[in-house]
Amino acid sequence: MNDLFAFGSAGVMDADDRYGTTGDMKKTQYVMQLLGFPGNADTLKCLLTAGEKGIEIESAVLDMSMHQQDTDDYRHISPFGIVPALREAKYTVAGDAGVMCFIEGRGLGNRLSPRNAGVLAEQMYWIDIACNNVAPQLETLMQERVLGPMSAADYLANNGAVATALAELAAPLDAVDGQLADRDFIVGDYSYADIHWTAYIHLLKLAGEHAQVEERPNLRSWFSRIKKHKSFSGQDLVAFELLPTLDEIKSKKLKDVVCGEF
Amino acid sequence: MGFFNRKKVNKVLQMDLAGVPGTTQTDKCLLMAAEKDVVVNLVLGGGGHLGGSEVPLLTEGSTTVKGTSGILAYLDVRGKGGQLNPKKAAFLGHQNYWGQVAIKFGEPAVNCLMHEIHYGPIMDNDHIVNVERCSMAEQELEQALFELDKQLEDKSFIVGEYSYADIHWTTVVHLCELLGKLNMIIKYCNVERWYDRVKARSSFDKLPTLDEVKQQQLRFVA
Numbered sequence: 001m002n003d004l005f006a007f008g009s010a011g012v013m014d015a016d017d018r019y020g021t022t023g024d025m026k027k028t029q030y031v032m033q034l035l036g037f038p039g040n041a042d043t044l045k046c047l048l049t050a051g052e053k054g055i056e057i058e059s060a061v062l063d064m065s066m067h068q069q070d071t072d073d074y075r076h077i078s079p080f081g082i083v084p085a086l087r088e089a090k091y092t093v094a095g096d097a098g099v100m101c102f103i104e105g106r107g108l109g110n111r112l113s114p115r116n117a118g119v120l121a122e123q124m125y126w127i128d129i130a131c132n133n134v135a136p137q138l139e140t141l142m143q144e145r146v147l148g149p150m151s152a153a154d155y156l157a158n159n160g161a162v163a164t165a166l167a168e169l170a171a172p173l174d175a176v177d178g179q180l181a182d183r184d185f186i187v188g189d190y191s192y193a194d195i196h197w198t199a200y201i202h203l204l205k206l207a208g209e210h211a212q213v214e215e216r217p218n219l220r221s222w223f224s225r226i227k228k229h230k231s232f233s234g235q236d237l238v239a240f241e242l243l244p245t246l247d248e249i250k251s252k253k254l255k256d257v258v259c260g261e262f
Numbered sequence: 263m264g265f266f267n268r269k270k271v272n273k274v275l276q277m278d279l280a281g282v283p284g285t286t287q288t289d290k291c292l293l294m295a296a297e298k299d300v301v302v303n304l305v306l307g308g309g310g311h312l313g314g315s316e317v318p319l320l321t322e323g324s325t326t327v328k329g330t331s332g333i334l335a336y337l338d339v340r341g342k343g344g345q346l347n348p349k350k351a352a353f354l355g356h357q358n359y360w361g362q363v364a365i366k367f368g369e370p371a372v373n374c375l376m377h378e379i380h381y382g383p384i385m386d387n388d389h390i391v392n393v394e395r396c397s398m399a400e401q402e403l404e405q406a407l408f409e410l411d412k413q414l415e416d417k418s419f420i421v422g423e424y425s426y427a428d429i430h431w432t433t434v435v436h437l438c439e440l441l442g443k444l445n446m447i448i449k450y451c452n453v454e455r456w457y458d459r460v461k462a463r464s465s466f467d468k469l470p471t472l473d474e475v476k477q478q479q480l481r482f483v484a
Contacts, residue, residue: 079409080363091352098359105351117339118325121332128329 002073005033005087008058031056032103035077036084037064038244038254039142041135042096043084044199049100050257051239052195052232053107057086057257065150065252100192109233112192119187126179126186126193133172134200137165141207150250166209173212173219180218184225190232198226198240206246236260275340279333280305281318284376284440284475286369287330288318289433294334296465297429298341306478334426346425357427360413360420363406364430371402372437379441380476403438403446411450418459432460433469440472 009031032050034057036043050057062068062083069081077085078094085094086102093102104112114120144162148155176197179186186193201223204212213219231237242255279295279302281288295302302320320327320336327336338345348354378396382389410431413420420427435457438446448454460466470478 080367080405082359082362082366091355093352093355093359095359095362097362098355098357101358102351102355105354115339117336118327120339121327121336124332124335125327125329128331 001076004035004060004062004073004077004085005092007060008033031058032086032088032106033057034059034084034086034099034254035062035074036254037062038252039147039203039249040064040083041138041199041203043254044202044243045096045195046084046086046099046103047242047255047257048195048198048239049103049112050107051235051237051242051259052112052190053104053109054231054233054235054237054259055103055107055257056259059254059256061252061254063252065147100195107233108235109231112190112195112232114187114189114191122187123191123193126176127196129172129175130193130196130200134169134197137169138200138203138207140165141209142203145207146246146249166212169204169212173216177216177219180222185222190229194222194226198223199243202240202243206249231259275299275322276301276303277320277322277337278303278305279318279320280307282306283470283478284380284437286373286430286433286437289436289469290330290429291318291320291333291337292468292470293429293432293465294337294346295341296468297346297463298337298343300337300341334429338426346429348421348423348425353421353423353425357421357425360410360427361430363409364427364434367402367406368431368434371399371406372434372441374399375403375441375443376437380472384476400443400446403434403443406434407446407450407453411452414452414456417456419456424463428456428460432457432466436466436469440475 032055034043034046034050036046036059038044038061047057047059049055062074062085064083068074069078069083074085075081077092080094082095084096084099085092086099088102088106091102093099114123140161144157144159148157176186185191186197201213201219213223227238227240229238229240231239237259242257244253244255248255277295277300279288279291281291281304283289283292283304292302292304317329318333320333322336322340327333338347348357375396378391378399382391410420419425420431435447435453438444447457
């Protein structure tokens with residue numbers, strides 16, 4: 001069995017089972033390791049959360065275009081093949097829900113979830129819309145336009161599936177555009193809802209559907225704000241810059257999260 | 263009474279929940295409400311659709327909450343006692359992981375079996391059980407229970423203390439019981455012991471019986 005987390009500086013423990021060759025901890029706490037894929041929205045959500053919360057991450061690619069999430073090596077880490085997976089020392093967790101809240105719990109600054117019950121529920125609702133109504137269509141678009149051609153030069157896109165996905169996307173995109181009519185962020189203040197939607201909208205644009213965003217003025221304005229949004233924890237970092245370009249997805253490159261000064 | 267002597271009024275919260283008992287989405291809300299001492303008036307019927315599925319709707323005064331995850335979070339904050347989320351990041355991460363496993367693997371499987379075995383015949387006199395679908399659903403459940411059993415080794419609840427993860431899985435295993443699939447549960451001794459513990463909690467009494475599920479479904483369809 002190969003240990004897929006045997007990479008980077010965090011992969012080497014010293015004689016006392018501490019991080020790094022000297023056992024030094026960085027001022028931003030432990031360096032975590034993330035196994036994910038640049039074309040996977042859930043991986044991007046975790047990178048965004050780490051950037052917002054000032055947590056450094058060393059990333060490695062789990063090649064989902066070649067179904068590496070179904071290999072025995074990965075299933076040893078995540079038995080259901082849920083992506084991404086994160087490790088800190090002896091602790092491992094998989095899936096965006098688990099990884100994001102672990103990063104937040106270990107990170108800096110205020111909590112991302114609203115305290116008010118009604119606003120918290122609203123955040124969860126918009127996350128549900130993103131995950132249930134947008135994610136499946138995004139996966140289709142990414143598969144047909146990006147990942148499929150990556151795995152086979154003669155890949156033929158299923159235009160019917162693409163058309164269906166775009167038709168299904170209209171309602172949730174209209175809904176979030178309406179929600180953003182009088183708000184800077186989805187539930188007022190920046191929250192987990194913005195992180196989820198940022199990942200999906202970014203991939204939507206990389207899949208060639210810029211018009212879906214440009215034609216919705218509130219969504220367009222929100223995305224412009226997101227692209228300049230400084231780290232929630234006060235780090236000198238814009239989390240959006242951690243997201244991959246289309247070329248980086250095609251060359252299977254995932255960025256590390258390096259936190260600078262405040 | 264002085265300004266600094268005000269005490270929090272200990273009143274019982276009452277809310278309306280529109281949902282379909284015998285589905286994991288609604289049953290989780292009933293369970294959380296009971297855990298948090300919130301009285302819910304159950305109104306039969308869904309709150310709308312989310313991703314193609316019927317979802318519950320909670321109302322408290324002028325506040326409306328749609329969808330299971332929003333309702334669970336709302337009840338947890340508004341209800342009595344501390345929040346069910348673990349404070350330690352490591353346990354919180356695993357709680358959310360096991361919640362995601364329940365939602366992605368356990369619930370679709372058990373909801374599929376409920377549809378094929380109980381709801382289908384109620385809604386359609388000519389319903390024929392899709393044996394292949396049921397078989398695939400049972401295989402998914404087996405894998406999920408196998409992994410859950412390992413997680414529950416040396417633990418009272420899924421991440422140690424009672425949490426959202428237990429709420430998610432209680433409804434899955436409860437529906438297995440309503441389906442007459444207890445044999446799937448008792449194969450896994452840690453899961454069986456855990457289920458005995460959650461059944462001993464007073465909140466478990468708020469989950470519907472099979473007769474109640476069938477009667478509610480008849481009324482929902484009518």
